[in-house]
Amino acid sequence: MQDLTQLLRETAEDLLKRKAVGVVIGYGHTGSRGDMTAVFARTPQQVSQLALDGECYRNLAVYLNKPEVRKLGRCAIVVKGCDRRAINVLIRENQIAREDLHIIGITCEGVGDPKMQKCRFCTVHNPPDCDTVLGDPVDIEPEEGEFAAVEAFETKDIDARWNFWKEKLKDCIRCYACRQVCPLCYCKQCVVEKNIPQWVETSSHLRGNVMWNVMRAFHLTGRCIGCGECERVCPVGIPLGLLNQKLIQQVKDKFEFTSGMSADEKGPFSTFDLGLDTDDGIL
Amino acid sequence: MTDPREKLVVGAGWQEKLVDALHGDNVRVLAPVLTEGTAEFREISAAAEMATEWINTRTPVKAVLFPRTEALVEFERRPGEDVQFTAADNEAVPTVVLGARPCDLNALDVLDTVFNWDYRDKLYAERRAATTFVGVACTRSDEACFCTGMGGRADDNEGSDLFVRPMPDGGAVLEVMNERGAALAKRLDGAAPAVGTEELVPPAQVGAGPFDTEKVKEWLDTHFDDDFWTDMSLKCLGCGACSYLCPTCHCFDIVDESDWRKGQRRRNWDCCSFAQFTKHASGHNPRPEQHSRCRNRIMHKFKYFIDRFGRKACVGCGRCIRVCGAGQDLVDILAEITTAAS
Amino acid sequence: MEAIQTTSTADDDEQTTFEPRIVAFLCNWCSYAGADLAGTSRLGYPPNIRIVKLPCTGRVDPLFILKAFERGADMVLVSGCHPGDCHYTSGNYHARRKLPTFRSLLEFMGIDPRRFQMSWVSAAQGGKWSQVVADITALATELGPFEYFERIRDNRN
Incomplete structure (x- = not known):
C-alpha cells in the first residue's frame, strides 16, 4: 500500500x-x-x-x-x-x-x-x-448471507426480541455519537432537539431511549448504506447495525432498492411503484 | 497519597465476608461486573459476581452520585384542582462502592467542589453522605491511561474511604482513610488473616504523557483566539461520548416531561460539545462552531477550573480517548499545546 | 377486506373489563368522512377509538405512532383513501410504503405488529368503518393492555 x-x-x-x-x-x-x-x-x-x-x-x-x-x-x-x-x-x-x-x-x-x-x-x-x-481494480464476489444476522435474530419470539432490545437500550446514555458520526444524519435540528412539542424525550430512561433509537433507525430507512459507523462508535455497545440491516433488508425485499448505488436514484419513500406495492396487511 | 489512619492485612475471602456483612446491614453493594467484555458498576448479591480482572469501568463512578437522568419533582393536575407538586422518590440508598479506581475517586473532589460551591446540591450531597468508596489500586493499565500526568498514581489512596492494595493470593492490605472507612473495616473483624508475607501485586506502570500541565495552563491563559482550536477541532464530530463518560464532567440540563395531566421535572447529563448547549432562546449561539465548543472543553478542564477552584478538572482516566469515534486524543492535544508553549 | 383472526369468544368477553384505547389517524377526505357517514347512518361501533384527523395518510410520521404508544395507546390505526383515490394523488401510495415498513421495524424490536393496523375506508364506506373498528377493538381487547411503555415508565435507572 x-x-x-x-x-x-x-x-x-x-x-x-x-x-x-x-x-x-x-x-x-x-x-x-x-x-x-x-x-x-x-x-x-x-x-x-x-x-x-x-x-x-x-x-x-x-x-x-x-x-x-x-x-x-x-x-x-x-x-x-x-x-x-x-x-x-x-x-x-x-x-x-x-x-x-x-x-x-x-x-x-x-x-x-x-x-x-x-x-x-x-x-x-x-x-x-x-x-x-x-489502486488496481478489485474483483471479489460478495459472500452469501448478507442478512444472516437479521435472520438469526428473527428466530427469537416476540418477547425475547423485546427483552433483548430492552437490555441493550437501557444502557444508552444519549451521547448521540451514532447520529454525529452518520454521514446521512445531517439535519440542522434533529427531531430530538425539537421541544414544542417534545416528540422524543431527552432523558436517558428506557422510555426515551426506545423512542430515540427506533426513530434514529427509521429515519435512515432507504438511506443507510450500512457503513456501520454508528455501531462502531457507540460507547455502550448497542448493536445499532442490526436495526439498520433489518431496514436495508426490508427495502431490498419490498422495493428492490439498495441505497447509494447512484446519485440519480430516488429514495424508496419519495417514490412508489404500482407494480410492486401491495395492500398486504392493510384492512 | 495520604498516610492512612490504620492498616489492615486480610487474607483471601475478605470480599465475600465484607459483601455478606453489608447485605446483612441492608446496604447496597455496587461493584464492577463484567458484561460482554466491559466492566460496569452493578449491584451485586455475592462477591463472586465482581470482576477480578478489569482496567476500569466503562461508566465512571460519578454516575453513582450524579446519575445520567433523575427525577427532581413530580407534578399532577386533577380535574378542578390546582397543580400538585411532590418531591420525586430519589432518597439516597446506603451504598458501598467496591472496586472504584483511584482516578475516578480523585475526580470526586471535582464533583464535591462543584456541587457544594455557591449552592449545596441536596441530591448529590445526600448520595455522597450515604456512599462509602472502597478504592482498589490498579494492577493493570492500558495505553489510554495517563493518570500520572495529572498528578495521580495507579495506587493513589486519595478519595477512598477504604483503600485496597491487592496481594497475589487474593489477600490485601487495606488502608483505612477516614471514619467511614473505619466503620467498613470493622465489618471485617474476624476475616481470615493473611498468609505469608505482605507482598503486593505491583501497581500498574502508567506513563505520564508528553505534556506539562503548567505550560498548558500558561498557554491557555493567553490563547483564547488561536488557529490551533480550528485545527484540533476539525476532526471532532460533536457528540457527547467524551463528556458523558468523563469522571469529572458535571454539566446538566433540566427538562420537563409530561402529558396533559401529569409529569416530572428531570435532571439529565448535558455536554458542551453539543451545538445546542449554549444556544439562547433568541436563536443566538455564543459558541456557534465546533472549535469554540472544543476549546471550551479544554479550557474548562485545564484553565477555568484551576482559576476558580485551584485544581485541574481531569484525572487522566483515558475514557475520552477510548470512546472517541473520531480518534480525538486528549494526550496529543495537551502535548501539542505544550510544544506550542515551549 | 381480510378478516382479523381472533380467538376470543363471548364467554371470554364477559370476564374482562379491559377497555383498549385505540388511537386512529384518519385522512380528512376518505376515512374521516367514512366515520362521519357511519355516524349519520346510525351504524354503531365501539367507543374505544380516539380519532385524530390529518389531511392525508401521507402526513403520518411514524413518530406519531410511537408517541401514541408511549402515551398509553393499546393500538394505533391509520386509515385513508383507497389506492387511486388520494385527494393529493399519491399520499396514500407513500403511506403504503412507509408505514408497513415501520411495522416490520416494530416487529423486529419485539413489539406485536398487530398493535399497528392500517385500513382503506372511503367516504362511502360507513359500514366498513364500523366493521373495522369493531374488529380491531376485539383484537385489541384480546391482545390486552400494551404495557411496554407502561412497564418502562418507571424512570429510575
Whole structure:
C-alpha cells in the first residue's frame, strides 16, 4: 500500500498547489497512538500526513456536512466504495453538489483486521464516478448471507426480541455519537432537539431511549448504506447495525432498492411503484 | 497519597465476608461486573459476581452520585384542582462502592467542589453522605491511561474511604482513610488473616504523557483566539461520548416531561460539545462552531477550573480517548499545546 | 377486506373489563368522512377509538405512532383513501410504503405488529368503518393492555 500512499500524496499536492480544492479530506496515522483518523490537508506541506492502508475503516463522508469543513473551500475527499455510496445519498438529497467535490476513490479489498462484517458482502470494491481512482481494480464476489444476522435474530419470539432490545437500550446514555458520526444524519435540528412539542424525550430512561433509537433507525430507512459507523462508535455497545440491516433488508425485499448505488436514484419513500406495492396487511 | 489512619492485612475471602456483612446491614453493594467484555458498576448479591480482572469501568463512578437522568419533582393536575407538586422518590440508598479506581475517586473532589460551591446540591450531597468508596489500586493499565500526568498514581489512596492494595493470593492490605472507612473495616473483624508475607501485586506502570500541565495552563491563559482550536477541532464530530463518560464532567440540563395531566421535572447529563448547549432562546449561539465548543472543553478542564477552584478538572482516566469515534486524543492535544508553549 | 383472526369468544368477553384505547389517524377526505357517514347512518361501533384527523395518510410520521404508544395507546390505526383515490394523488401510495415498513421495524424490536393496523375506508364506506373498528377493538381487547411503555415508565435507572 506504500506506493498508493505516495500516489495519494502526489494527487493531493497537485490539487492543493493548483488551488483546485481548499482541503483534501483523507486518512492518516495521526497522533502518538498512530490510529488511522481523519486528516484535513489544506496546504501542499500537509499532504505528508495522508496515508492509505487496511485501517481506513472510517467513513469520511460525514465531514462533508460539517460547516467548519465546508468553509475550507472545495473539498477533495478520499473514499472507499461504501463511503462513495454515502456521497451518492448526499447528492440525491441535495446536500452537496457533485461538481463541488473532487472524489479520490480507492479500490478496496475490505478494511480492518479481521475484515469488517460489511466488507464480506460489499458490492462496490471499485468506487464508481470518481475524479481520481487509486489502486488496481478489485474483483471479489460478495459472500452469501448478507442478512444472516437479521435472520438469526428473527428466530427469537416476540418477547425475547423485546427483552433483548430492552437490555441493550437501557444502557444508552444519549451521547448521540451514532447520529454525529452518520454521514446521512445531517439535519440542522434533529427531531430530538425539537421541544414544542417534545416528540422524543431527552432523558436517558428506557422510555426515551426506545423512542430515540427506533426513530434514529427509521429515519435512515432507504438511506443507510450500512457503513456501520454508528455501531462502531457507540460507547455502550448497542448493536445499532442490526436495526439498520433489518431496514436495508426490508427495502431490498419490498422495493428492490439498495441505497447509494447512484446519485440519480430516488429514495424508496419519495417514490412508489404500482407494480410492486401491495395492500398486504392493510384492512 | 495520604498516610492512612490504620492498616489492615486480610487474607483471601475478605470480599465475600465484607459483601455478606453489608447485605446483612441492608446496604447496597455496587461493584464492577463484567458484561460482554466491559466492566460496569452493578449491584451485586455475592462477591463472586465482581470482576477480578478489569482496567476500569466503562461508566465512571460519578454516575453513582450524579446519575445520567433523575427525577427532581413530580407534578399532577386533577380535574378542578390546582397543580400538585411532590418531591420525586430519589432518597439516597446506603451504598458501598467496591472496586472504584483511584482516578475516578480523585475526580470526586471535582464533583464535591462543584456541587457544594455557591449552592449545596441536596441530591448529590445526600448520595455522597450515604456512599462509602472502597478504592482498589490498579494492577493493570492500558495505553489510554495517563493518570500520572495529572498528578495521580495507579495506587493513589486519595478519595477512598477504604483503600485496597491487592496481594497475589487474593489477600490485601487495606488502608483505612477516614471514619467511614473505619466503620467498613470493622465489618471485617474476624476475616481470615493473611498468609505469608505482605507482598503486593505491583501497581500498574502508567506513563505520564508528553505534556506539562503548567505550560498548558500558561498557554491557555493567553490563547483564547488561536488557529490551533480550528485545527484540533476539525476532526471532532460533536457528540457527547467524551463528556458523558468523563469522571469529572458535571454539566446538566433540566427538562420537563409530561402529558396533559401529569409529569416530572428531570435532571439529565448535558455536554458542551453539543451545538445546542449554549444556544439562547433568541436563536443566538455564543459558541456557534465546533472549535469554540472544543476549546471550551479544554479550557474548562485545564484553565477555568484551576482559576476558580485551584485544581485541574481531569484525572487522566483515558475514557475520552477510548470512546472517541473520531480518534480525538486528549494526550496529543495537551502535548501539542505544550510544544506550542515551549 | 381480510378478516382479523381472533380467538376470543363471548364467554371470554364477559370476564374482562379491559377497555383498549385505540388511537386512529384518519385522512380528512376518505376515512374521516367514512366515520362521519357511519355516524349519520346510525351504524354503531365501539367507543374505544380516539380519532385524530390529518389531511392525508401521507402526513403520518411514524413518530406519531410511537408517541401514541408511549402515551398509553393499546393500538394505533391509520386509515385513508383507497389506492387511486388520494385527494393529493399519491399520499396514500407513500403511506403504503412507509408505514408497513415501520411495522416490520416494530416487529423486529419485539413489539406485536398487530398493535399497528392500517385500513382503506372511503367516504362511502360507513359500514366498513364500523366493521373495522369493531374488529380491531376485539383484537385489541384480546391482545390486552400494551404495557411496554407502561412497564418502562418507571424512570429510575
